[in-house]
Amino acid sequence: MLPRDYRLHELNEDEFEKLVVRICVRWLGDGVSPFAKGKDGGRDGKFHGTANSFPSKSSPFSGHFVLQSKHIGAPDKSCSDSDFATLLRKEHPKIKRLNGEGICDHYLVFTNRKYSGGADEKYMKDLMALGVTSANIIGVERLHLALDDDANIRDTLPNRFDASPFRFDADDLVEVIGALSAFTKDEPDSAFQSAFDFGKLKMPVKNKLNGVSDEYYQQVIVGQSMPHFERVGQFLQNPRNQEFAALYHDAADELKQKIIAKRTQFGAFDDIFLFMYEQIQQKKDALKGKRRLITILLHYMYFNCDIGIKQQDEGKDLAHADA
Numbered sequence: 116m117l118p119r120d121y122r123l124h125e126l127n128e129d130e131f132e133k134l135v136v137r138i139c140v141r142w143l144g145d146g147v148s149p150f151a152k153g154k155d156g157g158r159d160g161k162f163h164g165t166a167n168s169f170p171s172k173s174s175p176f177s178g179h180f181v182l183q184s185k186h187i188g189a190p191d192k193s194c195s196d197s198d199f200a201t202l203l204r205k206e207h208p209k210i211k212r213l214n215g216e217g218i219c220d221h222y223l224v225f226t227n228r229k230y231s232g233g234a235d236e237k238y239m240k241d242l243m244a245l246g247v248t249s250a251n252i253i254g255v256e257r258l259h260l261a262l263d264d265d266a267n268i269r270d271t272l273p274n275r276f277d278a279s280p281f282r283f284d285a286d287d288l289v290e291v292i293g294a295l296s297a298f299t300k301d302e303p304d305s306a307f308q309s310a311f312d313f314g315k316l317k318m319p320v321k322n323k324l325n326g327v328s329d330e331y332y333q334q335v336i337v338g339q340s341m342p343h344f345e346r347v348g349q350f351l352q353n354p355r356n357q358e359f360a361a362l363y364h365d366a367a368d369e370l371k372q373k374i375i376a377k378r379t380q381f382g383a384f385d386d387i388f389l390f391m392y393e394q395i396q397q398k399k400d401a402l403k404g405k406r407r408l409i410t411i412l413l414h415y416m417y418f419n420c421d422i423g424i425k426q427q428d429e430g431k432d433l434a435h436a437d438a
Contacts, residue, residue, distance in 0.1 A: 119259065119262075119263065120259070121258075121259055121262050121269075121272060122190070122274060122281075123186075123227040123255060123258060124187065124188050124189055124190045124227055124372075124373075125188075125274050125277075125281060125282040125283075125373075126186065126227075126272075126273065126274065126282075127186075127188075127284050128184070128186050130273050131184055131186040131225075131227065132149070132150045132158070132160075132184045132186075133149075133271075134258075134268070134271070134272070135150075135160065135182065135184050135225045136149050136150065136160060136182075137268045137271060138225075138258070138261045138265075138268060139160060139162065139182055139223075141167065141168075141261075141265060141268070142166060142167060142168055142169040142261075143162045143164075143166045143167060143169055143180060144162065144164055144165075144166065144167050146162055146163065146164055147160060147161070147162045147182075148160055148161040148162065150182070150184060153209070157183075157206070157209060158184065159181055159182060159183060160181075160182035160183075160184070161179070161180065161181060161182065161218075162179075162180040162182070163178070163179050163180070164177065165177040166180070170251070176220075176221050176248075176249060178220030178221060178248065179217070179218045179219055179220045179221070180220070180221045180222075180223060181210070181213060181218075181219045181221070181222050181223070182223050182225065183206065183222070183223065183224045183225065184225050184226075185199070185202055185224060185225065185226040185228070186226070186227055187226070187227060187228060188283070188284070188369045188372070188373075189368075189369070189372035189373075190372065190373075190376045191229075191372070191376070192228045192229070193228055193229040193230075194226065194228045194229065194230055194235065194238075194252060194254055196228070199226070199228060200238070203224070203238060203241075203242075204241075207241070207242075207245060210222055210242065210245045210247065211245045211246065214245055214246040214247050215246070219247060220247060220248045220249070221247065221248055221249045221250075221251075222242060222247050222249070222250045222251070223250075223251050223253060224250075224251070224252045224253065225253045225258070226252065226253070226254060226255070227254075227255045227258065228254055228255060229254060229255055229256070230252065230253075230254025230255065230256055230257065235252055238250075238252060239252075279390075279394070280377040280380040280381065280390065281373040281374075281376070281377045282394075283366075283369050283370060283373055283391075283394065284366075284369065285394055285395045285397070285398055286398075287362040287363070287365055287366040288362075288363070288366045288395055288409075288412065289395065289398045289401050289402060290359065290362055291359050291362050291363045291366070291412065292402060292405050292408045292409065292412060293401065293402075293405065294350075294356065294359045295347065295350050295359075295408055295412070296404075296405045296408060298346075298350045298353075298356070299346055299350070318332070318418075321420075321423065321424070322384075324423075324424045325384045325417075325423045325424050326382075326383050326384045327383065327384040327385060327417075328383050328385050331383070331385040331388075335385075335388075335410070335414075336414045336417075336418075339410070339411075340410055340411045340414035340415070341414070341418075343411045343415075344411075344414075344415050344418060347411065347412065347415045348415075348419075351363060363412075364421070367416050367421035367422060368421075370391065370416070370422050371421065371422045371423075374387060374422055374423075384417075384423070388410065388413055388414070388417075391413055392409050392410055392413065395409050396409055
């Protein structure tokens with residue numbers, strides 16, 4: 116039987132931390148302290164005592180445990196990735212300090228990334244050099260086994276009954292939409308029109324690769340959203356809006372990863388636009404008077420190649436399609 120995928124990348128950071136705490140209560144004991152912000156701004160969970168069953172019931176560890184949660188909203192990331200190595204290195208000074216204070220004997224990192232034995236050897240060497248008695252990286256495979264073994268924990272997953280193709284955190288885009296609305300509210304309609312010749316872009320090829328229908332493209336993207344693209348670009352490129360531009364790119368990266376993973380669950384790309392709109396517009400209170408900007412921003416993402424197959428891949432993909 117194939118191992119079950121619990122789609123942990125669909126959780127947000129808070130949901131993932133709560134899952135880690137529930138697993139640690141089973142492995143370590145009821146004295147596990149939930150994740151809380153430390154002096155350095157990082158979030159740690161803690162336990163002090165003899166573990167119930169970690170790493171095993173016959174030889175449980177004892178002492179001070181520090182728990183770290185490293186969640187990522189993408190389904191195909193690995194512990195071997197350079198960004199994960201960077202995340203761990205940033206924790207080294209804190210681990211060394213806590214160990215020196217006598218409150219970090221065992222360091223446990225929980226992540227929904229795929230676990231890699233090759234990367235583990237290097238990570239373990241660096242972590243053990245900080246003075247801890249043990250260091251462990253708990254990857255997505257181990258988390259799946261823990262969920263397989265405990266129905267009570269499994270039933271707390273917030274996406275267990277979710278029939279949606281994928282989940283994503285809409286809060287970043289809601290913030291961007293609010294700021295974009297404020298950026299444009301004092302502009303006359305004529306200033307919110309684009310003089311850029313989007314007809315020069317090879318959109319028919321891009322639309323074919325992504326499965327965007329001609330009707331949707333002409334009537335919705337070109338007819339309703341395209342006139343606003345120039346102003347969206349000005350907003351994102353304005354140095355004063357760097358914070359919102361970062362939120363935009365984080366959201367676009369999350370959506371791109373999840374669209375790729377779940378593309379086969381949709382028909383035309385038109386359906387993906389509609390699905391994303393429906394998910395975002397649930398934040399009705401924060402988007403009051405601004406919901407028209409949802410589709411404009413999503414269509415801008417598509418035009419800007421932040422989501423969808425990029426144009427530089429067209430020749431290769433079309434060649435394969437003709438083969």
